[in-house]
Amino acid sequence: MNYQFEFGWLFEYYPQIAKGIAITIELIAVGAVAGILLGIVCAWVRALGPAWLKPFVAGYVELIRNTPFLIQLFFIFFGLPSLGLQLSELKAANLAMIVNLGAYSSEIIRAGIQATPRGQFEAGASLAMSPFETFRHVVLVPSLERIWPALSSQVVIVMLGSAVVSQIAAEDLTFAANFIQSRTFRAFEAYIVSTAVYLVLAILLRQVLSMVGWAIFPRRAAR
Amino acid sequence: MSLIEITDVRKSFGPNEVLKGINLDVEPGEVIAIIGRSGSGKSTLLRCINGLETISQGSITVAGAQLIDDEVHLKALRLKVGMIFQQFNLFPHLTVGGNVMLSQMVVRKTPKAEAETMAHKMLERVGLEQKFDAYPDELSGGQQQRVAIARALAMQPIALLCDEITSALDPELVAEVLAVVRELAAEGMTLLMVTHEMKFARDVCSRVVFMHHGRVHEIGPPDEVFANPQTPELKQFLGMH
């Protein structure tokens, strides 16, 4: 192997990488918050919601979980304009990630809701709370606490999956790596560096999520 | 030379010393009951003899084979000493017969036909020959424990370690298991059993070991130990029963 490794370009292309990292972080921040909210709503529908809504939500969840994220992204970015819905690269990426995480997180959260002891619902009802109030004030937070580790893993998976948004020219970290390799022909180095950055981002994201867990689940914080 | 020689055995879990220098020699054909409160180290001692826990200090020898923590020595030792567990630990994916045959075939390399004959013989000995093709979850707890005994016997051990083998059983099932153990004792099998069955210990055992805080606190023939306890700890322990 006569290959000379060369990382000098890092200094020149530092701004592109920084911008890419910023966009990847922005994508996952928006995707995680909105995706989990969507997941909560869908989980509520499937576990406790009105019967007529359930098949629709089930269809959405199954459709997303059984098709590749890349195709979901292409469908949103290239396909939806023919229905008159034209989105920018970044908006399309945001929407794809929210829709994707929404489906996965709804399944995870639903499992958390279904693990709630019956007595919790009965206690809520006996205190004259409506089913929705019981869900909102009694069931939801412990349910999330139960499945927070699984949910956190899913958020990390979606963050790593976001690498493909570069394919619709959303200027994330992978886009920066592709850009650099096309300019410097240092493909291997560019991808090694960005892979390392992704690894660090994944580790940090896990930390952040576990801190969020500490913040929103009082019993955990007390421990 | 004694069959089992336990010399100055110490065992710690982290900073917590569970066995604080145990000395015990067991002669062939002896039946020894180990009694004591939970946490006194009695189960740990038994597990050490089978190499399920590694000892921190001291030595354990069974019929000349010393317990050393590598696969060859452990295997040699375990071929001489069988163990019965509180939770039976039958293999749920195998039939009763399969349970008794498995280790004969894979460890001793006994041909299948021979292993099968042996399995039938051992199951007959514990009174369960008709359950050869049943699965463990189709049996009662008492029957499962008897299969576990047959499984250990099929390896033709020279001693059996019994770790609270009736503690997980419903009261009405205890007797059938103890009857099997009683028979083994009568046939001359060397037995070391951790037990809460004081009446059984008194009737069947040659010696009783009372453990307290990781030490052998009192030891002697059951008549002496039960009728005339020397220490306040043993008096208190027996008083609770």
Add this chain to the structure above:
Amino acid sequence: MIEFTIWDILRNLLLASRWTIVLSLVSFAGGGVVGLALLFLRISRRKWTRAFAKYYIELFQGTPLLMQLFIAFFGLGLFGIDVPAWLAAGLALILWTAAFLGEIWRGCVEAIAKGQWEASASLGMGRLQQMRYVILPQALRIAVPPTVGFSVQVIKGTALTSIIGFVELSKAGTVVTNATFQPFTVYGLVALIYFVLCWPLSKSSQILERKLNVAHRNH
């Protein structure tokens, strides 16, 4: 301009789906073999083999599959070999699948009660014998649903190989879109084909899991 009927589009996509299926099978089988090796390393008694497997798994689970594909594609090229896309795709997917299967299976092995290890040890079995005759047969039962479930991730993962130029279903989708200018229809059909491939696997994983839970409760 040539007019493309839905049938023309679908036929092209279905032809390309063959390669999605082949690549999925290869990745799953290869990943299974490597994953089994990883499992043994991960639960070995030697510290450094455990550490190796642990970091391998963390590396492959903590970085994007797309990056792994890029590195396989461009990295192998450094050795002076002209790497065809299928080779890089197969290699990266096998290594990636192995990391996930190894971790799934470790969970299954660890779910087997400690008493099973102790009982088989007390009967004189060595570590490999314990695995072969006592632990794996039981772990296998509980491993089936999550393993089938993960095969869905493998099929979806193959879509990324289109990005390094392997011509499978997703790549065909892009090519056909560029020829027909009907992205809505084409990507809709692509999604539908993936769904048809994946959904039966997802569903059977769920059913198997439910069966297993019922069987468990009867114990």
